[in-house]
Amino acid sequence: MSEAIPEGSGMEVDTTAERRFRILVCIDGSDESYRGLRYAAKLGGGVDADIVLVYVRPIDQGLRSGGLQVRVARENMLKWGLELPGIKYLKKGQEILEELGVMGGPDWREESFHVNVAGDPLGDNKIQFVNEHGKMVVLKLKVAPDIATGILEQWEIGHYDLIIIGASERWRKRRVKTFWDPAVAEKIAVHAPCSVLVARELEAGHGHLICVDGSERALEAVRTDAILASRCQCPVSLLSVSLDEEGEADARKAVEDAARALADMGIEVNETLTRVGDPVDEIIEAGPDYSLVVLADSGSTGLKRFFMGSVAFKVMENAYNSVMIVR
Amino acid sequence: MSEEALRKNTVANRLRHGGESGLRRLMALRRALNLVFFWEKKFFFIAMLVGAGMLSLPLPDDLSHEGLVVLTMSVVATILFVTEPVPLPTVALMIIVAQVLLLGIDSTKVAKSLMTDSVLFIMGSLMLAVAVVKQKLDKRIAWFIVRLTGTRTARICFGISLVSGLLASFIGEHTVAAMMLPVGITLITLTSDDPKKVRNLAAVLLFSISYGCSVAGIGTPSGGARNAIMIGYWKEFFFDPTNPETQKFIVDYLKWMMYAYPMFLVQLPFVTLILLFTFRPEYRDLARAVVKLRAQIEAEGPMKGADWVSIFIFFLILVGWIGLSGDIGMGTVAILGAAAFLVAGLVRWEDVNNGVNWGVVLLYAAAISLGLQMKDSGAAAWVASNFLALLEPMGFGEGIGLWGAVSALTTAVTNMMSNGAAVAVLGPIVLNLADAAGESPLVIGFITAVSSAFAYLTVVGTPACTIVYASGYLKTTDFLVVGWKMVVMSIAIMLAAAWVYWPLLGV
Numbered sequence: 001m002s003e004a005i006p007e008g009s010g011m012e013v014d015t016t017a018e019r020r021f022r023i024l025v026c027i028d029g030s031d032e033s034y035r036g037l038r039y040a041a042k043l044g045g046g047v048d049a050d051i052v053l054v055y056v057r058p059i060d061q062g063l064r065s066g067g068l069q070v071r072v073a074r075e076n077m078l079k080w081g082l083e084l085p086g087i088k089y090l091k092k093g094q095e096i097l098e099e100l101g102v103m104g105g106p107d108w109r110e111e112s113f114h115v116n117v118a119g120d121p122l123g124d125n126k127i128q129f130v131n132e133h134g135k136m137v138v139l140k141l142k143v144a145p146d147i148a149t150g151i152l153e154q155w156e157i158g159h160y161d162l163i164i165i166g167a168s169e170r171w172r173k174r175r176v177k178t179f180w181d182p183a184v185a186e187k188i189a190v191h192a193p194c195s196v197l198v199a200r201e202l203e204a205g206h207g208h209l210i211c212v213d214g215s216e217r218a219l220e221a222v223r224t225d226a227i228l229a230s231r232c233q234c235p236v237s238l239l240s241v242s243l244d245e246e247g248e249a250d251a252r253k254a255v256e257d258a259a260r261a262l263a264d265m266g267i268e269v270n271e272t273l274t275r276v277g278d279p280v281d282e283i284i285e286a287g288p289d290y291s292l293v294v295l296a297d298s299g300s301t302g303l304k305r306f307f308m309g310s311v312a313f314k315v316m317e318n319a320y321n322s323v324m325i326v327r
Numbered sequence: 328m329s330e331e332a333l334r335k336n337t338v339a340n341r342l343r344h345g346g347e348s349g350l351r352r353l354m355a356l357r358r359a360l361n362l363v364f365f366w367e368k369k370f371f372f373i374a375m376l377v378g379a380g381m382l383s384l385p386l387p388d389d390l391s392h393e394g395l396v397v398l399t400m401s402v403v404a405t406i407l408f409v410t411e412p413v414p415l416p417t418v419a420l421m422i423i424v425a426q427v428l429l430l431g432i433d434s435t436k437v438a439k440s441l442m443t444d445s446v447l448f449i450m451g452s453l454m455l456a457v458a459v460v461k462q463k464l465d466k467r468i469a470w471f472i473v474r475l476t477g478t479r480t481a482r483i484c485f486g487i488s489l490v491s492g493l494l495a496s497f498i499g500e501h502t503v504a505a506m507m508l509p510v511g512i513t514l515i516t517l518t519s520d521d522p523k524k525v526r527n528l529a530a531v532l533l534f535s536i537s538y539g540c541s542v543a544g545i546g547t548p549s550g551g552a553r554n555a556i557m558i559g560y561w562k563e564f565f566f567d568p569t570n571p572e573t574q575k576f577i578v579d580y581l582k583w584m585m586y587a588y589p590m591f592l593v594q595l596p597f598v599t600l601i602l603l604f605t606f607r608p609e610y611r612d613l614a615r616a617v618v619k620l621r622a623q624i625e626a627e628g629p630m631k632g633a634d635w636v637s638i639f640i641f642f643l644i645l646v647g648w649i650g651l652s653g654d655i656g657m658g659t660v661a662i663l664g665a666a667a668f669l670v671a672g673l674v675r676w677e678d679v680n681n682g683v684n685w686g687v688v689l690l691y692a693a694a695i696s697l698g699l700q701m702k703d704s705g706a707a708a709w710v711a712s713n714f715l716a717l718l719e720p721m722g723f724g725e726g727i728g729l730w731g732a733v734s735a736l737t738t739a740v741t742n743m744m745s746n747g748a749a750v751a752v753l754g755p756i757v758l759n760l761a762d763a764a765g766e767s768p769l770v771i772g773f774i775t776a777v778s779s780a781f782a783y784l785t786v787v788g789t790p791a792c793t794i795v796y797a798s799g800y801l802k803t804t805d806f807l808v809v810g811w812k813m814v815v816m817s818i819a820i821m822l823a824a825a826w827v828y829w830p831l832l833g834v
């Protein structure tokens with residue numbers, strides 16, 4: 001399958017010199033994924049932003065079907081003129097974008113592409129809508145061994161700034177199950193090289209809560225998110241948590257530094273907060289008043305993450321509302 | 328404070344502080360652990376550790392060293408089958424290598440043990456399956472069903488289950504599921520375009536296909552690979568050419584059908600009832616969809632010559648299985664049939680080659696070869712006697728208690744891995760169990776082979792479920808919601824058959 005990608009990548013990678021803002025929205029037919037799409041429409045409403053909707057269906061593989069490849073059944077279905085799963089969900093996404101006024105109208109051109117994928121009779125298919133300003137909306141039906149791999153492969157050929165994905169239902173309910181098979185959103189958040197927004201009851205209009213800890217990385221995240229927040233005209237709040245009373249001064253300084261950085265960019269900070277306690281718990285408690293909680297990826301990789309975990313990931317798993325991990 | 332320092336502080340502090348209780352420290356450590364890497368392959372390493380641990384255990388008194396090695400191999404293979412950290416055929420390759428390296432068996436001997444009549448049969452019937460699906464007879468069958476049943480939803484569901492089942496009992500469940508799936512989806516899409524409005528209808532129609540096929544898979548030896556594997560084991564374990572008493576362990580096509588076919592027929596009406604009561608379809612009548620479907624089918628025109636030829640060839644294969652399989656083997660008939668389809672030009676080799684997953688053949692070959700090693704090394708007998716010692720105090724040591732225990736064990740295993748592999752691994756153990764408990768190996772063998780069809784709970788359980796799931800209309804939870812009722816119903820009917828019906832046939 002990987003052989004097929006270079007063939008497609010030539011036409012997929014955006015070659016224009018100007019850097020465009022690209023959002024990848026993962027659609028699975030759930031209401032949460034459409035809420036994520038509406039938020040993406042808000043962020044990507046401008047002419048310089050592209051929105052890509054992706055639905056990943058698992059490769060039709062025959063090992064589990066007792067030896068008869070599922071493709072035999074799939075080919076048979078196509079002979080009957082039946083669509084692939086996922087097409088309906090993508091079309092509904094398109095309708096939502098049209099309804100929100102992001103796309104639609106006479107100046108949009110439509111093109112479709114097909115890329116062969118070894119091991120699957122149908123491969124990847126996409127429909128691309130481009131308007132005269134070069135703004136793009138893409139509906140992509142992708143096939144991959146599993147959903148997380150498909151989404152990450154999509155990042156590699158497109159280089160997105162933000163991935164929006166619905167939270168996994170499994171996080172809250174069953175820990176055993178996640179051990180068995182890690183949730184898709186978790187895999188994406190760990191492996192994606194760009195910012196990831198995990199949508200959970202996502203609703204625009206309540207502002208961003210940016211968590212800082214005084215590190216350079218967190219400041220960088222503040223700057224990155226400020227650009228996003230300015231795209232949707234969302235109010236920005238800052239939060240820092242210290243472990244104990246002694247650390248409170250450091251926490252306050254971290255918040256003030258971040259506020260100054262934002263002021264330099266001409267962005268007004270709505271409120272600044274400091275808390276004392278366990279960072280994960282405090283952030284989760286403060287979260288529900290805002291549209292989303294923004295955290296910097298801790299940047300620890302490999303063995304370090306293996307043994308130490310990360311505040312960002314624990315918040316993502318246990319939060320009550322949407323969480324964005326900024327890279 | 329940087330996040331790095333902050334985090335170090337948290338974990339290190341919490342672990343160091345003597346004031347906190349052991350449990351709290353453990354909790355802190357647990358929260359800190361975030362196993363991200365090796366995540367996908369974790370079960371491979373766990374399986375290998377389990378294997379190494381088992382091999383370093385002191386040898387039990389009544390088990391040979393070979394027995395322990397074979398037992399370890401089956402435990403490791405089972406873990407890998409269930410958790411799938413590596414592609415399944417890899418497990419087959421590892422079994423072959425381990426037989427040579429760990430058991431010291433000559434590699435030519437291992438290679439020979441891979442190919443048996445059962446494996447040939449599995450291979451041949453997979454090729455036949457592709458050939459049959461390619462014949463485009465599905466529209467004819469669909470037309471036959473709707474003409475037979477009218478337009479009421481309940482009757483269409485029963486018609487689909489009945490026809491799918493009758494066909495699947497002879498030509499294998501995956502074949503029929505692949506053929507009938509478009510019929511089901513067409514009926515759904517012709518009823519409504521919005522998947523949310525026809526969720527229950529979709530579930531009822533698609534499950535009618537998959538469960539109709541699944542319950543039929545027990546009917547004849549060609550219904551599923553597991554049946555052929557069990558027939559192979561009976562012959563291998565109990566048949567002794569010098570002893571005419573053991574002639575009864577040669578089970579041919581007709582004998583199998585006498586035992587199992589009535590069970591399938593009894594299950595069928597229950598399938599429809601369970602589905603209708605569980606999902607309650609939104610539409611009671613599908614007249615609109617049926618009329619449109621009929622128009623689509625009539626555009627095909629009358630049956631063509633090639634259609635008749637393929638039906639004729641299939642009929643000959645069936646006659647061959649019933650009449651000749653005792654002499655030349657079921658596998659031979661199956662590959663003869665596949666050759667006939669290719670000679671007649673009804674299917675291209677490329678289609679056969681692409682449509683069959685040859686890894687499955689490899690998998691079954693290795694699993695059967697491991698099963699035979701289980702018997703030869705005495706590992707199966709050892710596990711069986713220990714299992715029996717465990718069951719006896721609970722009153723499951725004999726009769727219907729033992730049957731129920733074997734059935735429950737098989738059902739549990741088969742829901743987690745491919746049912747053929749389940750029978751291949753469990754077969755030697757339960758047959759030895761029957762021997763030790765003084766039960767008929769035939770009854771226990773049938774119970775195992777039949778129970779392995781009760782994989783209604785998961786998508787991967789039976790081939791028909793996997794294929795139907797590819798339609799995208801079903802959720803994995805749907806299988807659980809309706810599956811447990813099917814399991815209860817099937818086990819009850821099977822135990823009734825074992826108690827009342829099989830003794831009449833003189834086991």
